[in-house]
Amino acid sequence: MAAPDRFLLAAVMGWPISQSRSPMLHNFWFAQHGLNGSYVPLAVPPEQLEAALRALPALNFAGCNLTIPLKQDAMKIVDEVDITAQKIGAMSCVVVRKDGSLSGSNNDWYGFTHNVLELVPGWRADAGPVAVMGAGGGSRAVVYGLLERGAKEIRLCNRTHARALTLAKEFGGPITVLKWEERHDAVDGCAMLVNATNQGMIGQAALDLRLDKLPKTALVNDIIYNPRETPLIEAARRRGHRTVTGLGMLLHQGIPAWKAWFGIEPKVTAELRAKIEATL
Ligand SMILES: NC(=O)c1ccc[n+]([C@@H]2O[C@H](COP(=O)([O-])OP(=O)(O)OC[C@H]3O[C@@H](n4cnc5c(N)ncnc54)[C@H](OP(=O)(O)O)[C@@H]3O)[C@@H](O)[C@H]2O)c1
Numbered sequence: 001m002a003a004p005d006r007f008l009l010a011a012v013m014g015w016p017i018s019q020s021r022s023p024m025l026h027n028f029w030f031a032q033h034g035l036n037g038s039y040v041p042l043a044v045p046p047e048q049l050e051a052a053l054r055a056l057p058a059l060n061f062a063g064c065n066l067t068i069p070l071k072q073d074a075m076k077i078v079d080e081v082d083i084t085a086q087k088i089g090a091m092s093c094v095v096v097r098k099d100g101s102l103s104g105s106n107n108d109w110y111g112f113t114h115n116v117l118e119l120v121p122g123w124r125a126d127a128g129p130v131a132v133m134g135a136g137g138g139s140r141a142v143v144y145g146l147l148e149r150g151a152k153e154i155r156l157c158n159r160t161h162a163r164a165l166t167l168a169k170e171f172g173g174p175i176t177v178l179k180w181e182e183r184h185d186a187v188d189g190c191a192m193l194v195n196a197t198n199q200g201m202i203g204q205a206a207l208d209l210r211l212d213k214l215p216k217t218a219l220v221n222d223i224i225y226n227p228r229e230t231p232l233i234e235a236a237r238r239r240g241h242r243t244v245t246g247l248g249m250l251l252h253q254g255i256p257a258w259k260a261w262f263g264i265e266p267k268v269t270a271e272l273r274a275k276i277e278a279t280l
């Protein structure tokens with residue numbers, strides 16, 4: 001049988017999936033590179049995840065991304081989970097290998113660090129203490145990224161104290177867990193503040209955090225990208241802080257996925273950012 005035309009395929013699986021910006025991101029890159037390919041959103045309920053992932057090789061998919069609520073479930077299904085995804089405790093990306101087996105990784109931490117590096121060239125995680133609010137999946141990627149970049153002091157606050165303690169214990173390293181009630185003081189003397197809670201996201205209240213003890217020189221990053229600018233980012237900007245919004249974290253995590261799927265290193269450009277920001 002003659003080989004079929006090479007048509008590149010990848011997907012994002014989630015439940016629900018209709019709000020995902022990933023198809024716009026990846027299809028932008030297909031068009032930009034003049035490639036014959038498509039990236040499709042797949043609504044996959046958790047109980048169908050195994051069947052959906054196992055179907056990828058037969059359907060000629062190079063792999064897929066995973067989003068809420070499938071990032072943990074997928075770890076039990078794929079044939080190999082890399083060390084990073086194991087440590088973060090979630091998978092964001094699946095690669096179909098030549099033999100049809102599936103390997104899982106997590107690129108969210110890369111998205112976090114490279115978004116900051118793009119917007120604040122020369123950024124150093126070891127420039128001073130970093131306060132991180134939240135201890136969910138996003139926070140685990142953020143803390144991993146900060147440790148990868150050599151952070152010397154991470155102050156972690158989460159509404160549910162036990163969850164922050166678990167994160168700190170699992171990760172080890174220079175993480176101090178503070179009570180949620182102590183969050184306003186936790187930012188004292190920090191070089192960076194990261195919001196990795198869902199507070200400030202569309203449909204949620206703003207993050208309840210006073211900034212008066214945060215040095216004006218501190219960098220403020222919110223990993224939320226919908227809305228484009230959260231109340232925290234607006235408040236920080238009014239105080240004169242340098243700020244980094246969350247969209248670029250989503251955009252940059254696509255780069256290692258493309259390298260693994262297609263052997264191509266796409267770029268996050270101003271045009272790409274503007275195109276996706278226009279939908280937020
Ligand atoms: N830019 C990106 O690429 C990217 C990547 C990942 C995540 N995100 C964003 O990051 C946010 C968090 O996502 P996630 O995956 O980490 O979610 P998650 O695992 O469900 O964690 C939610 C976090 O928010 C905290 N939280 C929830 N309600 C709260 C409240 N009323 N007051 C204080 N804290 C509260 C939770 O604290 P408890 O432990 O006490 O519940 C937990 O720390 C979402 O908005 C998501 O869109 C963005």
